[in-house]
Amino acid sequence: QLQLQESGPGLVKPSETLSLTCTVSGDSIRSNSHYWGWIRQPPGKGLEWIGSIHYSGSTYDNPSLKSRVTISVDTSKNQFSLKLNSVTAADTAVYYCARRSPQGEAFDYWGQGTLVTVSS
Amino acid sequence: DIQMTQSPSSLSASVGDRVTITCRASQTISSYLNWYQQKAGKAPKLLIYTTSSLQSGVPSRFSGSGSGTDFTLTIGSLQPEDFATYYCQQSFNIPWTFGQGTKVEIK
Numbered sequence: 001q002l003q004l005q006e007s008g009p010g011l012v013k014p015s016e017t018l019s020l021t022c023t024v025s026g027d028s029i030r031s032n033s034h035y036w037g038w039i040r041q042p043p044g045k046g047l048e049w050i051g052s053i054h055y056s057g058s059t060y061d062n063p064s065l066k067s068r069v070t071i072s073v074d075t076s077k078n079q080f081s082l083k084l085n086s087v088t089a090a091d092t093a094v095y096y097c098a099r100r101s102p103q104g105e106a107f108d109y110w111g112q113g114t115l116v117t118v119s120s
Numbered sequence: 121d122i123q124m125t126q127s128p129s130s131l132s133a134s135v136g137d138r139v140t141i142t143c144r145a146s147q148t149i150s151s152y153l154n155w156y157q158q159k160a161g162k163a164p165k166l167l168i169y170t171t172s173s174l175q176s177g178v179p180s181r182f183s184g185s186g187s188g189t190d191f192t193l194t195i196g197s198l199q200p201e202d203f204a205t206y207y208c209q210q211s212f213n214i215p216w217t218f219g220q221g222t223k224v225e226i227k
Contacts, residue, residue, distance in 0.1 A: 046207065046218055046219070046220045046221050047156075047164065047207055047209070047218040047221075048218070049215055049216040049217065049218070060214055061215075062214075062215040063215060064121070064215065096163055096164075098163075101166075101169070103169050103170070103173070104152065104154055104169030104170035104173065104211055105152065105211035105216075106154040106166050106169040106170075106175075106209070106211060107154075107156075107164070107166060107209075108166045108169075108175065110163035110164060110165070111163065112162075112163055113163050
């Protein structure tokens with residue numbers, strides 16, 4: 001059974017960089033068919049797609065985040081990571097990692113999510 | 121960006137009721153519309169992809185329909201475990217975008 005698990009600091013200071021890692025277990029991240037992505041949800045609000053990556057390193061992200069996003073993959077560890085720089089309180093959210101299926105390009109497996117709070 | 125608008129934002133229903141949630145896209149998205157269920161404190165769960173295909177393991181009381189800009193999620197007979205928030209998501213154009221959610225509450 002495929003499982004995804006987010007990890008990283010739960011508290012980040014304003015203007016600093018948020019860094020999270022998603023560890024994939026139960027299957028290889030080296031799938032030609034799948035992309036791996038990050039989605040976030042501010043407390044009490046809706047979902048926002050941040051960006052996605054293929055194991056080959058091909059990435060695309062949400063232009064609304066104004067190039068603050070870097071997504072990378074480490075196939076040797078079966079992990080992919082998110083860096084979001086110059087964070088503000090508006091970046092406080094639960095961050096989810098997820099797998100994007102080729103069927104409808106829907107997110108079919110999700111991690112449990114991790115709350116990241118931006119505060120001094 | 122493609123804006124996704126769900127209606128209603130919330131609804132109250134009883135066990136056994138038939139429930140319909142609507143999602144409208146700001147431009148045509150063909151059939152690239154997915155539905156998710158999210159329970160409090162949990163990650164979203166994929167219910168339906170490409171408008172009407174049921175994800176493996178999802179009960180058949182869930183169904184989806186539509187095309188172009190207008191889509192619906194129907195729960196045929198609401199069960200206690202279906203009380204949750206439902207989100208639509210378009211996968212036609214980057215950035216992928218979600219509706220604001222519809223909260224289904226117990227009447």
